[in-house]
Amino acid sequence: MVEFIDVRTEDGVTRRSFSLGVAGEAVPAVLWAPQDASGPRPLVLMGHGGSQHKKTPGIRTRAAQYALRLGYATLAIDAPGHGDRITREEAESNMREVGARVTGRVAADWSPERLKAMAERMRKAVPEWKAALDAVQTLDFIGDAGPVGYWGVSMGTAIGVPFVAAEPRITCAVLGLAGLRPGAAEMEAAAKAITCPIEFVFQWEDAVAAREHGIALFNALGSKEKAMHINPGGHMEIPGFEGASWERFFKRHLTEGAKAGVLQAA
Amino acid sequence: MVEFIDVRTEDGVTRRSFSLGVAGEAVPAVLWAPQDASGPRPLVLMGHGGSQHKKTPGIRTRAAQYALRLGYATLAIDAPGHGDRITREEAESNMREVGARVTGRVAADWSPERLKAMAERMRKAVPEWKAALDAVQTLDFIGDAGPVGYWGVSMGTAIGVPFVAAEPRITCAVLGLAGLRPGAAEMEAAAKAITCPIEFVFQWEDAVAAREHGIALFNALGSKEKAMHINPGGHMEIPGFEGASWERFFKRHLTEGAKAGVLQAA
Numbered sequence: 001m002v003e004f005i006d007v008r009t010e011d012g013v014t015r016r017s018f019s020l021g022v023a024g025e026a027v028p029a030v031l032w033a034p035q036d037a038s039g040p041r042p043l044v045l046m047g048h049g050g051s052q053h054k055k056t057p058g059i060r061t062r063a064a065q066y067a068l069r070l071g072y073a074t075l076a077i078d079a080p081g082h083g084d085r086i087t088r089e090e091a092e093s094n095m096r097e098v099g100a101r102v103t104g105r106v107a108a109d110w111s112p113e114r115l116k117a118m119a120e121r122m123r124k125a126v127p128e129w130k131a132a133l134d135a136v137q138t139l140d141f142i143g144d145a146g147p148v149g150y151w152g153v154s155m156g157t158a159i160g161v162p163f164v165a166a167e168p169r170i171t172c173a174v175l176g177l178a179g180l181r182p183g184a185a186e187m188e189a190a191a192k193a194i195t196c197p198i199e200f201v202f203q204w205e206d207a208v209a210a211r212e213h214g215i216a217l218f219n220a221l222g223s224k225e226k227a228m229h230i231n232p233g234g235h236m237e238i239p240g241f242e243g244a245s246w247e248r249f250f251k252r253h254l255t256e257g258a259k260a261g262v263l264q265a266a
Numbered sequence: 267m268v269e270f271i272d273v274r275t276e277d278g279v280t281r282r283s284f285s286l287g288v289a290g291e292a293v294p295a296v297l298w299a300p301q302d303a304s305g306p307r308p309l310v311l312m313g314h315g316g317s318q319h320k321k322t323p324g325i326r327t328r329a330a331q332y333a334l335r336l337g338y339a340t341l342a343i344d345a346p347g348h349g350d351r352i353t354r355e356e357a358e359s360n361m362r363e364v365g366a367r368v369t370g371r372v373a374a375d376w377s378p379e380r381l382k383a384m385a386e387r388m389r390k391a392v393p394e395w396k397a398a399l400d401a402v403q404t405l406d407f408i409g410d411a412g413p414v415g416y417w418g419v420s421m422g423t424a425i426g427v428p429f430v431a432a433e434p435r436i437t438c439a440v441l442g443l444a445g446l447r448p449g450a451a452e453m454e455a456a457a458k459a460i461t462c463p464i465e466f467v468f469q470w471e472d473a474v475a476a477r478e479h480g481i482a483l484f485n486a487l488g489s490k491e492k493a494m495h496i497n498p499g500g501h502m503e504i505p506g507f508e509g510a511s512w513e514r515f516f517k518r519h520l521t522e523g524a525k526a527g528v529l530q531a532a
Contacts, residue, residue: 058529218496224498225498225505226497226498227495227496227497227505227507227508228494228495228496228497229493229494229495230484230493230494230496231492231493231494232490232491232492233528236528237528238528238529239491239493239527239528239529240527240528240529241493241518242493242529243529244514245511248510248514252507261505261506262499262502262503262504262505262506263324263504263505263506263508263509
């Protein structure tokens, strides 16, 4: 049973905050839905990026738009070591550190220590996402019949790849801003196990994900329907039209259930 | 002055056929517009693929949709050595030959003779397109104020790259299914001279355009706004959702005149 700590309605969208106990830790979660929502509806899970949190502007803006325009619910949780799971001082320090890396001011850190810490975070995050999904599917305004989509780029993809691979309730996902580095066997196996439609967004001058690693991750995805969208610019410079593309991707798969045909184009 | 040979209206769309004299040759052209169109409107130029012609199903279907849904006019012409510029027997022979290449049954032919013939076709096609654009811009239901978009993949890109580079009236273009081969200096220079927004569609298992050549062409494009959409499958297997993406791309640039912002996504 989900107990809401805080419920607020603004401009037609209701935001409910709650906390999940997973493996002895409290995982803060937030759920957006249309005001007065009742009955089952599509659900999008949104995984934030490194140093960000569950209510980061990109997530809360899209969550409100999806509620208003598509009638969807959106769920976000704080990743291990992020958001309300750390102090404000730690969060600010992380933001400075990640900010320096993604803008290329500081070289990406692929030390064995950091890779180990990241792998541990992934393993912790997957059961947390599952527990969060279990919890909200008991709500009458979401239900357990699905469909469920996932959105997460950068760290949201590092966590999203093993999560989407392990979670059959997810029927489509937007991933990106991440790569498959040589020797990342766990990530590669997870990518290969993914079979749902994927839209993979990638920035061509990304200081933390090399072109060849981005292509390698796209190639590893086991999905029959997968599209890679490459745009110029850095990690924080995804063009606005890709946001519109994500919305249409979710609409196509979560509302319309469309099958991809083939164009008579060539 | 444009003299129409044939004018037909079907389901709200009027199709006008005409012929242009360019460098002593007759270039067959066709123009679609909403029935009873009057006053200026956006125009899309559609360049067909190798062995195809100006009224190939992909072109005529999208031309009708653009007329009905967006109010646009669409112009297509037969490329040199294509459509009504050759006999039915020659067209059928070309179709078999190109069909064998694009499906990988026969290896792509990059012999010096074929490259030379292709380069000559490009040089001939660009002034033909310009003459066709000049002609239709004199019509009251199109006008010369623009905006003008270009769509063409495969041979439509081989011709489209030099054409879009040389034609400042074109303000956005969909290209794809083609690559930049090492040593193709003319193509590379033209790609670099392009500055308008581009959506570049590419098939990851294309038998006639290698991945690295597709990426090289995308990289060479001088445009600040350019997106490469990679999908699995062969030359003839562009997924249907890319067609919807082209329509939105044109709508964004020809109707809305949108500037690309940056998402708070990462």
